[in-house]
Amino acid sequence: MHVLxxxxxxxxxxxxxxxxxxxxxxxxxxxxxxxxxxxxxxxLLAVGYRDGGTAPVFSDMRPGSRPVVDPVVQxxxxxxxxxxxxxxxxxxxxxxxxxxxxxxxxxxxxxxxRG
Amino acid sequence: xxxxxxxxxxxxxxxxxxxxxxxxxxxRQALVLSFLGVLLAALFTVLQAPDVGLSQLAVGSALTPLxxxxxxxxVRRRGRSKEGxx
Amino acid sequence: MNRLRxxxxxxxxxxxxxxxxxxxxxxxxxxxxxxxxGDRAVHASLSRHTANTIAxxxxxxRAYDTLGEMSILFAAVLGCVVLLRQAGxxxxxxxxxxxxxxxxxxxxxLVLPVALLTGLYVIAHGQLSPGGGFQGGVVAATAxxxxxxxxxxxxxxxxxxxGVYETTDSxxxxxxxxxxxxxxxxxxxxxxxxLLPYGTFNTLSSGGTVPLLNAAIGMEVxxxxxxxxxxxxxxxxxxxxxxxxxTEGAHER
Amino acid sequence: MNGWILAxxxxxxxxxxxALWGVTTGPPARRVIAQNLxxxxxxxxxxxxxxxxxxxxxxxxxxxxxxxxxxxxLVFARLLSDDLAGDSPSAWALTWAAAAxxxxxxxxxxxxxxxxxxxxxxxxxxxLLIGGNLIASRALAGGFRGVxxx
Amino acid sequence: xxxxxARAALLAAGELLAWWAALALLWLVLISTVDTLERIVGASxxxxxxxxxxxxRRAVTWR
Numbered sequence: 001m002h003v004l005x006x007x008x009x010x011x012x013x014x015x016x017x018x019x020x021x022x023x024x025x026x027x028x029x030x031x032x033x034x035x036x037x038x039x040x041x042x043x044l045l046a047v048g049y050r051d052g053g054t055a056p057v058f059s060d061m062r063p064g065s066r067p068v069v070d071p072v073v074q075x076x077x078x079x080x081x082x083x084x085x086x087x088x089x090x091x092x093x094x095x096x097x098x099x100x101x102x103x104x105x106x107x108x109x110x111x112x113x114r115g
Numbered sequence: 116x117x118x119x120x121x122x123x124x125x126x127x128x129x130x131x132x133x134x135x136x137x138x139x140x141x142x143r144q145a146l147v148l149s150f151l152g153v154l155l156a157a158l159f160t161v162l163q164a165p166d167v168g169l170s171q172l173a174v175g176s177a178l179t180p181l182x183x184x185x186x187x188x189x190v191r192r193r194g195r196s197k198e199g200x201x
Numbered sequence: 202m203n204r205l206r207x208x209x210x211x212x213x214x215x216x217x218x219x220x221x222x223x224x225x226x227x228x229x230x231x232x233x234x235x236x237x238x239g240d241r242a243v244h245a246s247l248s249r250h251t252a253n254t255i256a257x258x259x260x261x262x263r264a265y266d267t268l269g270e271m272s273i274l275f276a277a278v279l280g281c282v283v284l285l286r287q288a289g290x291x292x293x294x295x296x297x298x299x300x301x302x303x304x305x306x307x308x309x310x311l312v313l314p315v316a317l318l319t320g321l322y323v324i325a326h327g328q329l330s331p332g333g334g335f336q337g338g339v340v341a342a343t344a345x346x347x348x349x350x351x352x353x354x355x356x357x358x359x360x361x362x363x364g365v366y367e368t369t370d371s372x373x374x375x376x377x378x379x380x381x382x383x384x385x386x387x388x389x390x391x392x393x394x395x396l397l398p399y400g401t402f403n404t405l406s407s408g409g410t411v412p413l414l415n416a417a418i419g420m421e422v423x424x425x426x427x428x429x430x431x432x433x434x435x436x437x438x439x440x441x442x443x444x445x446x447x448t449e450g451a452h453e454r
Numbered sequence: 455m456n457g458w459i460l461a462x463x464x465x466x467x468x469x470x471x472x473a474l475w476g477v478t479t480g481p482p483a484r485r486v487i488a489q490n491l492x493x494x495x496x497x498x499x500x501x502x503x504x505x506x507x508x509x510x511x512x513x514x515x516x517x518x519x520x521x522x523x524x525x526x527x528l529v530f531a532r533l534l535s536d537d538l539a540g541d542s543p544s545a546w547a548l549t550w551a552a553a554a555x556x557x558x559x560x561x562x563x564x565x566x567x568x569x570x571x572x573x574x575x576x577x578x579x580x581x582l583l584i585g586g587n588l589i590a591s592r593a594l595a596g597g598f599r600g601v602x603x604x
Numbered sequence: 605x606x607x608x609x610a611r612a613a614l615l616a617a618g619e620l621l622a623w624w625a626a627l628a629l630l631w632l633v634l635i636s637t638v639d640t641l642e643r644i645v646g647a648s649x650x651x652x653x654x655x656x657x658x659x660x661r662r663a664v665t666w667r
Contacts, residue, residue: 352663355663
């Protein structure tokens, strides 16, 4: 249990990388990149977790009454999720441009076009 | 004993991530990705990060699938309008 | 060629996996008691009367970092707008209105304001309960697109003057910067939370500048998501290539 | 570990695994149904977790999921309507079972908690969840026809 | 003609008011503690929601 969440995060990251490398469709590749991103979220939040802790949000509990988990990693993850979605959108826009210019979104065929 | 919940959700997330990579058709992948997004939100709740869970829910349940499906539709439409006789 | 790539991938992946596992084993144990940064962040947040420590970290202790995140978001939206604009060889085709089942339509119209209100609630209570500008902004933007999902694209276009959202996007970024600069003018540092009184703990006006920065981010994210989706929808629904130019192979999927 | 968290573990493990199985295998019609049921599987679990951890503010997550989950399903119902045109997917027994699960969880939580604002909030979430689930199922079962253009 | 416009205006005001009341009530359900600022923010958010609800209903073509 001590390292299981970290190992799972590493596994998700490697799975995403495998999908990226073997993808035959650029939209699918963007989806795999999203999987890779989620691995970093799992890792960061696992690092910040504390046994028996609760969220450091004091709207419904008295400060100091319960142990709390690390808020810094949560803040990092939280902004990255939304910003990551817009970056995904940017990549998808690039894919649409490629489809328009080259008529295909298969990376292998694109390489052949380049010559 | 409270580790059981963490382990269950972590294993589910890992399985969903594998499935998302294994689906080669982007539309089917978008379905799995939206499932993965909701599941990640549950994992973040279990890891006591409700703010992050909210963020993941907002993005993963509707926004990312919509973006991917719109891209798929655009690419398919291009294919159709070129192959078709019109 | 393909085989070589697979071999390379296997070797590289195995190496990376070994390194990652080695790193995982040396990380502090999952669920450990020692979180020096976290404890200090909680203390700082409580001393500034911000109930949600995560909001305090985002908009007070690390507000400068959020400025960076916001500029990435802004740049990504700008890139999408440039990449997805209507090119010279494209024309707009008016889509026919869709036939949507009545219950779905009614549901969309009913949930639309409820989802908007929830988004605004999540933004407004960002410094108290879980939530904040990033999450609430996305919810509010998604709410608007119920009109496309439950009715048709024309209905969405009628309630979505795109220019207004583009302006709001820029204005929100400017507001964040102005709030930061106000700190400098008041004699402290950029984005330092010393401008306003900290207020009563666990009320809407607590936390100094945190609620204001939060609202600015909420506006920014909401309008950015609307602008992004508008361009994707334009491409997917309206914009067509004028046929006849490039007719060579169309290999999709 | 208390009863609520145990219930959430069982619910999340069982329904989550079933939904994952459904969403990764079979024809598109079955996959979208499984995607729709994800919402009704995870949302009650989130409510149970909020109660189990003793944090009323976690309920906001369930609220957001009850609102946005059906929206996500509408995305697929609308943009995959060509693929789904052949066999309009419907699994009303499953849909009603999921609705009953949501209702049972909401009622249990309402009984367990003190009556007040939080109870009303729970009821609102329950109504949104069940209504959204039914409407999304309706949308999948041929709610969109002739959206080729729009 | 004037009677018809007056009636339309009344109907519009009624629709907006109904939506506003419903949404303001929903806001009161969502929040945990009530104070003056909370009421002001809630009322304005509910107003925005009511405007959007009416705009959305008018934008959709019913057939």
